[in-house]
Amino acid sequence: NAGVTQTPKFQVLKTGQSMTLQCAQDMNHEYMSWYRQDPGMGLRLIHYSVGAGITDQGEVPNGYNVSRSTTEDFPLRLLSAAPSQTSVYFCASRTGVGGGDSYEQYFGPGTRLTVT
Amino acid sequence: DAKTTQPNSMESNEEEPVHLPCNHSTISGTDYIHWYRQLPSQGPEYVIHGLTSNVNNRMASLAIAEDRKSSTLILHRATLRDAAVYYCLARRNYGGSQGNLIFGKGTKLSVKP
Numbered sequence: 430n431a432g433v434t435q436t437p438k439f440q441v442l443k444t445g446q447s448m449t450l451q452c453a454q455d456m457n458h459e460y461m462s463w464y465r466q467d468p469g470m471g472l473r474l475i476h477y478s479v480g481a482g483i484t485d486q487g488e489v490p491n492g493y494n495v496s497r498s499t500t501e502d503f504p505l506r507l508l509s510a511a512p513s514q515t516s517v518y519f520c521a522s523r524t525g526v527g528g529g530d531s532y533e534q535y536f537g538p539g540t541r542l543t544v545t
Numbered sequence: 546d547a548k549t550t551q552p553n554s555m556e557s558n559e560e561e562p563v564h565l566p567c568n569h570s571t572i573s574g575t576d577y578i579h580w581y582r583q584l585p586s587q588g589p590e591y592v593i594h595g596l597t598s599n600v601n602n603r604m605a606s607l608a609i610a611e612d613r614k615s616s617t618l619i620l621h622r623a624t625l626r627d628a629a630v631y632y633c634l635a636r637r638n639y640g641g642s643q644g645n646l647i648f649g650k651g652t653k654l655s656v657k658p
Contacts, residue, residue: 462645
């Protein structure tokens, strides 16, 4: 099992450029999410999805778009990069979108993005 | 989700037990207490979770106060590999957006040889 994979590991963008951060999981998890982590801070939720075709906003969604066309993939798009989006981005997945006790969340290794 | 409060940092000696505290005084009856940890330059990893009773697994133990307003993550014998930021979260036992994990700043644990 690869778990949650993210590409690229590192990326440098110029202000105004667009790009897509890729995230894939092979555990057949319904729930996937994107977080960003700034230096010395905890993780903040950007967007999440409870299944293919369903996405919703988290705490800090501005400047980011997501889509979920398959169970496995959940890409994060930066439409026009800004220096404030310099951060480390983590993708995560877990099983179960209803109530219950099965909430171990698996995180990818992260993408370190710098916007100049 | 209930707000959680943790010390910014703690130190431990290798091979000694570590007790990491967390306050969650506004927790509701349906909130689970979760712990994750983040090793340097890695994504967070699940450690343990519980509702009312104390819980044990291969990584750690979770002791939950009777009134559920606080909990303690116990690492029985700290190793250098346990040096990480530990996050305590209170999460509702619901689906959809109410099941999202909300991270604070956590406790940075240093382990001295």
